[in-house]
Amino acid sequence: MVEYLRSSFLKPDIAIDIGTAWVRVAYGAAGLHAVPSLFEGRNALRAGVIIDRDAVTAILRPLLKRVRRFGVLPPRVVACVPSDVTSKEHDTVRECVLKSGAANVCIVPEPLAAAIGGGLDVASPFASMILDIGEGVTDCAVIRSGKVIDMHASRVGCAELRRAVIKAASRHMGQFIDRNEADRLLRRIDVGNPMHAVLPGNVAPVRPDEDVYDWSRYREALEPFVEKILGVAQAMWRQIKPSLGCEIIENGIWLSGGGSMMKGMASRLEDATRIKVNTVANPLEAVVRGAHAMLPIITILNGWTK
Ligand SMILES: Nc1ncnc2c1ncn2[C@@H]1O[C@H](COP(=O)(O)OP(=O)(O)OP(=O)(O)O)[C@@H](O)[C@H]1O
Ligand SMILES: [Mg+2]
Missing domain, CATH: 3.30.420.40 (ATPase, nucleotide binding domain)
Known part of the structure; x- marks a missing residue:
């Protein structure tokens, strides 16, 4: 020191x-x-x-x-x-x-x-798992006793989600929307399990023209990419040893990165893994x-x- x-x-x-x-x-x-x-x-x-x-x-x-x-x-x-x-x-x-x-x-x-900055106890002898969903990469790691035990990443993130929103707007609504509008919509679309999610029609429009958006079309367009993102954590989960799995169940899965702030993302991962999912306090930083x-x-x- x-x-x-x-x-x-x-x-x-x-x-x-x-x-x-x-x-x-x-x-x-x-x-x-x-x-x-x-x-x-x-x-x-x-x-x-x-x-x-x-x-x-x-x-x-x-x-x-x-x-x-x-x-x-x-x-x-x-x-x-x-x-x-x-x-x-x-x-x-x-x-x-x-x-x-x-x-x-x-x-x-x-x-x-991300695990250290998100406040996880990385020095703990009990494993924890973090999934960072960024703009271009979704990155997952299992950490125990200060060491990364396993890592898995896929080059998918919010950029694909935004592109899907732009395509859906043009294909289904004949509207051209730019990057900023797509980003704004991305923050409003609930990607959680449709069974639990707030129905898009029930989301109060922020702007008067917003009711022109067909939210279910957006959800449909986002779905393959959301699955790809969640698949990174699921692939990691499938390959880890059962003893580590028990420790992760105990500690939960932690989310960071801009994509972790999307509505329904944490609950969706929870449904997919049946493990408690938390988002770190400062996902972007x-x-x-x-x-x-x-x-x-x-x-x-x-x-x-x-
Ligand atoms: N509240 C929010 N809801 C939904 N998405 C958000 C929110 N805040 C930020 N984002 C998305 O997160 C993206 C940025 O995430 P982040 O800062 O983690 O990416 P990055 O670190 O630059 O990229 P990467 O780590 O993939 O190289 C933004 O482009 C935006 O689409
Ligand atoms: Mg990042």
Whole structure:
């Protein structure tokens, strides 16, 4: 810890979550800054993968410059990647962070960071399971005694859900809706079990023209993608050992990421697994807050590379 305090005084340490929708930076005692993963209208990532290195560097550079100690000393950066990242994708993240002005970098898996940032007791000898539903990736991990025991990810997330909403609007209602409108609708559609869900017609319209939306069509369009997302947790659940399963039943499944805030998502997973599902207190920030909390241990274990 003394070593951490000494070295972090000289090199400010920060955490960065380079997400498909948002780049989030955690710094200092509780600082957090988020910017869209867009540069000059270009998406920097798709499905959790950097597709435009220059755009990522252009987004990160000013963020890293802001946190320089005395305006000159570059920060060390812990960055998060999906758990199924390829070595090439891993290297791209490393290179982009270093090129953006980091002194050193350490890469950690997103679901582990989400679990720590979401307040799960990752050091417990009893396993817990987390599912992070992001913009482009749904990532699941089982964690016990501070270690990730199993991870499973699929490149599906809110982006597919939004695309499905846009398609359904055009196909069934002859309406063109943009990304923002699709996102607004996504926050209103209940993807829970139809048996339990509030019937779409009973949802009070927020705007007078909203009753033109045929909510059941949207639900139908979202269904294959919701199943794909839930399938990530179900696939993990099927492959874990029974002893771990008992511990997870005890601790429940935890959700994080923007997709976890969709109406009915938690209850839907509960129905599919018959395990209690909870959403962490800060679903959007859990990954970057957790990565930031890992900084002292990374320094103690000398996990930094250039
Ligand atoms: N309240 C909400 N209800 C439904 N969806 C939401 C809500 N808030 C955010 N979202 C969705 O979550 C998405 C962003 O999620 P998140 O910030 O976890 O993604 P990300 O970390 O950038 O992506 P990834 O981890 O997949 O690379 C938004 O694009 C939006 O569609
Ligand atoms: Mg994310």
